[in-house]
Amino acid sequence: MELTREAMLELYRTMATIRHFEERGIPETGQRRMSASVHSSAGQEAVPTGICAHLTDDDYIGSTHRGHGHCIAKGVDPKAMMAELFGRATGPNKGKGGSMHIADMSKGMLGTNGVVAASVPLAVGAGLTSKLRHNNQRVAVAFFGDGGANQGVLHESMNLASVWKLPVIFCCENNQYAESTPVEYALSASHVADRAVAYNMPGIHVDGMDVFAVYDAAGQAVARAKAGEGPTLLECLTYRYYGHTVFDNPLSYRTREEEEHWRNRDPLKLFRETVVPQGEISAEELDQIDREAENLMEEAIRFADSSPMPQPSELYEDVYVDYPVELLKRGSNMEI
Ligand SMILES: Cc1ncc(C[n+]2csc(CCOP(=O)(O)OP(=O)(O)O)c2C)c(N)n1
Ligand SMILES: [Mg+2]
Incomplete structure (x- = not known):
């Protein structure tokens, strides 16, 4: 699939922003003694980047516990995300959600999610909305892990999505x-x-370390979805560089050699090795994007640190949808 020079630079910028967010931001949460567990997606950047490059704010994504990359690729502001991780009121969920509850409806980001595979029925619901109201022109992506692939809800959701195209x-x-x-x-x-x-x-199934392979496969899936032909299952083979959470030592169940094997196929490195020899994009331009992503993270940390904490009086706000309670009281057959 043809990509302009600008589009390629944008792919690299998204991957670099995710990498710097994870590598700079996550250790900072530890220093601020945040008690929530945080999951790094470093190593997996090519997947959300290659997929979300096809999407606009009108499309939907459902995400996982390892969801920072999904949010960034879908256009959620990394500064606000950092504030959310630090529990500050300027986060997308006003600091009350944290890493595993980052939602931004203005970007079609239905939420990172602590329940394994819970993104899947959410995305299928969004897909149904698209079919009924938008003639399939809004695509819904459900991100889930290899562990999530074994959850029953995924299979029910795949069946229904296929039956209803x-x-x-x-x-x-x-x-x-x-x-x-x-x-x-x-x-x-x-x-x-x-x-x-x-x-x-x-x-x-595609090489999930190669953003171009992901991009191409996702392009076909998006075209099929918008043509009303129904869903696609796209498996991206990838690797997380760090432990399951910040508290986990991955070398207790995998080898250093295996880690090195995957790091040799690092998505940002692979991108450079592919595009720089072609001559259209220089190594210096990519270095510059890396520096900008680094600076953005410093800015994000300063922004988060200088933002207020949520007020105790707001504890019960935004927790439940504001149902018309009077109608509910009057009878269960009322339309709400
Ligand atoms: C329904 C449910 N079961 C179990 C857990 C505990 N849990 C959290 S992450 C995880 C592993 C998920 O693995 P995978 O889907 O491969 O995602 P990855 O962490 O590799 O990104 C488990 C079992 C949970 N959060 N939700
Ligand atoms: Mg996994």
């Missing part, structure tokens, strides 16, 4: 582990993508 992309980020469980220990098939055949949809 909803404009949904099921994107499995297969990073080889669910906590400390290796994917081959828990997966009955050779590839998660093989399961698509049971739901009568295309199942594709």
